[in-house]
Amino acid sequence: MDGDNSQKDEKGQINNYSRFLPIANISRIMKKALPPNAKIAKEAKEIVQECVSEFISFITSEACEKCGSEKRKTINGEDLLHSINTLGFENYYDMLKLYLYKYREAVKATENGEGKKQKKNIKEEENEDNEEEEDEDENEDEEDSQLNINNNNELQNLQ
Numbered sequence: 580m581d582g583d584n585s586q587k588d589e590k591g592q593i594n595n596y597s598r599f600l601p602i603a604n605i606s607r608i609m610k611k612a613l614p615p616n617a618k619i620a621k622e623a624k625e626i627v628q629e630c631v632s633e634f635i636s637f638i639t640s641e642a643c644e645k646c647g648s649e650k651r652k653t654i655n656g657e658d659l660l661h662s663i664n665t666l667g668f669e670n671y672y673d674m675l676k677l678y679l680y681k682y683r684e685a686v687k688a689t690e691n692g693e694g695k696k697q698k699k700n701i702k703e704e705e706n707e708d709n710e711e712e713e714d715e716d717e718n719e720d721e722e723d724s725q726l727n728i729n730n731n732n733e734l735q736n737l738q
Contacts (some may be wrong), residue, residue, distance in 0.1 A: 599632045638662045656683075 605628045609619050641662035642654045656679045664672045 598636070599628050600635075605631060638666065638668075641666055704718055 606619065606624050609624065610617075610625060613619070634734070638656065638659060639662075642658035645658050645661055646652065646654055660672060660676055660679065663675060689731055
């Protein structure tokens with residue numbers, strides 16, 4: 580694989596790697612979810628890379644169909660949320676809807692010059708939400724895993 584992920588092969592077809600997220604990004608996210616001394620095999624990173632890319636394609640294809648049926652050309656956050664809900668990932672719908680709302684509020688605040696104050700308020704709200712979730716989690720089975728949005732706007736799996 581060359582540095583450019585959008586390379587075409589000799590036949591003019593886009594190669595498989597052009598549809599994958601960069602392995603370095605996948606590796607960084609995986610490392611954040613594991614203990615500091617954990618090792619991740621290259622093969623494991625590549626498998627997760629394929630799975631994540633397939634998941635994104637799956638959700639995006641459904642959103643694209645929705646846009647097509649509504650004669651629109653641009654996929655938006657609501658289209659993706661609809662796809663997530665329609666395709667059986669309804670457990671994530673409410674959390675992602677809240678995340679989208681907070682993200683849009685932060686962008687709006689940044690555009691209005693209130694970025695630092697708004698980001699601080701959002702972090703405080705997330706911390707309060709996390710504390711409430713921890714209290715609720717103690718009452719649930721330990722086998723159930725939950726997702727958390729960390730300060731880098733990435734999803735983390737909590738157990």
